[in-house]
Amino acid sequence: MSIADHTAIAMAVPAYDTDKIIGVLEGSLACSAPAAFSFSSANTTHDTGFGEACLFQGIFSMDGGTTWNDFGAQLPDTSDSSFVQPQTLDCNATMLDGDLRVVATNWYNSVASTSTARTATYKVALYTRKNQGDIERLPISQVLAYRTSRNFQKIAFDDSVAFSLSTSDDQTATVLHNLGYIPRVRAFFVRDDNGRVVPLGFVDAAAGEDYYVEVRVDTTTVTFFQDASFASMNVAGRIEYRVYLDD
């Protein structure tokens, strides 16, 4: 039997793409008690088998999985009403080729004058970059649901801009989105020298790296800005960003 009128068949063509999650990793990093007014750190590398870098979002816990925070949260200690210890434990990651390197940093509490050994338990969701090509995803125990009855964060714009970290010149890059509202934005710095994918704002105190870049958003524009006074590294690269349709 042939289809009499194929133009009457409506095809559900999704209007927007979503982040494509290709794996979930988890682990833990034990940091020793730091020296006074200093920090300790630990790191580990996961070989994803992808052979190339992808994007990722991670969470970590300092209390064995009761409370979770996003990578980079640094977990300030606000228990003393008269002083804030801005950092206790942080966990973050970068990706080079197919290797995800996770770093945990544990700070001395200069308010209470205490030094505590801490363990960061973490989980990382890996997802593809634009035009990543063919990657065999890792097995995931959770159900990957993409039924159309559920809403996933949808990508409005997925691109990159040249942006180099500089201690001598201010850096600015703008992206027009014209959505008419304040959208959500995620962004990574990709180094030109080795292609390492680094979340904006990533800090590795032990390695002396700080990738803090301001991400300013209004109803028409996303602006990436770094003032030279606030930079600590000189690195050429690009910012890969996603502007999401969801507010």
Place this chain on the structure above:
Amino acid sequence: MWPAGLSIGSILTINFGNLAATSAAAGFLNEERPKTGSVDVPAQNLAADTYKRYDVTLSMDNANAISQVSVNYSLETFWNVAISGKVIAPFDGSSHDYASPTYTVSSQVFFSGTTLTVITLVQENTGGTTAVPAFTVNVSASVFEAPF
């Protein structure tokens, strides 16, 4: 070529305008509206090398989720994405001054249980008394479930 005996009984039309792409793997679930909050910072004279602290707390369950938080200081016309959990904004009066800020506004984002806290510090930088204008710290936060 359809198999013999199979007929098309009806045409299903789907409004695809609002569909997320059904691609090979799932994304981050977005099934909660953003939550917002704010705190007012009063005009004040900050004593040398001191800071004042202002918190915004939101009830949010981030179990198996990643979050995205943006912060607006009403002295600015834009929102700052709390990249890796922090925002840093140096000021002189009502304008940015990176080279010689008289005070710095910084915010940190963290969860404790099912409470999101955005702690904002207004830090005096000059070693003398600094006038800080009144402004509001506005916060917008969302959580997105991941297959953790």
